[in-house]
Amino acid sequence: MRMVFLFAGMAMMASGPAQAAEVYGGVLAHDIDSPLTHGGREGGADFQLGWRGERIGALSFIGAPSPYLFGSLHSGGDTHYAAAGVSWRIGGRLFLRPGIGIAVHMRSDDGVEDGRRTDLGSRVLFEPELSLGYQISVRMAVEASWVHLSHAQLLSRQNPGMDSVGIRLNYRLR
Known part of the structure; x- marks a missing residue:
């Protein structure tokens, strides 16, 4: 599965600067305890690196969202994941960016039984996210971001979900 995301990412990046x-x-902050989850087991930090494409004009009937792809590495080595989806930038200099995607996490179930790790119930998860951002300059923006991982009990009854909150720095390529 890792190879699928690696090749998908390479294909998206290779599509050329006109698409990036x-x-x-x-x-x-990784796996925080929130009203939406039973988190707080893993702790630590997520380090994210991602790409967003230009708005998809063919999807103008739903607001012409932008595609995204990112990877997230957990500082404790527990739940690493890759996600892909679409997001909408709403506003001007101060903006809101809701998004929805699919994520695949890449960890074993070791540690789930003794409560050290969160059992997400499925390898494939929904990945809704929400950011509040500020455009610092023509090319730079900063976002306060929330990312949720869950399968909404569609794939099993086990579904504690996982929330992460933090800061993202965006750099516009052109």
């Missing part, structure tokens, strides 16, 4: 709108990186 921005790249971003961020640091998020």
Whole structure:
């Protein structure tokens, strides 16, 4: 499965600079305890690196979202994942960016039984996210971001979900 995401990412990056709108990186608090999850087991930080494409004109009937792809590495080595989806930038200098995607996590189930890790119930998960951002300059923006991983109990009854919150820095390529 890792190879699928590696090749998908390479294909998207190789599609040329005309398709690449921005790249971003961020640091998020991993697996926080929130009203949406039973988190807080893993802790640590997520280091994210991602890409967003130009708006998809063919999807103007749903607001012409932008595609995205990112990878997230966990500082504790527990739940690494890759995600792909679409997001909408709403606003001007101060903006809101809701998004929805699919994620695949890349960890074993070791540690689930003794409560050290969160059992997400499925390798494939929904990945809704929400960011509040500020455009610092023509090319730079900063976002406060929330990312949720869950399968909404569609794939099994086990579904505690996982939330991460933090900061992302975006760099527009052109």
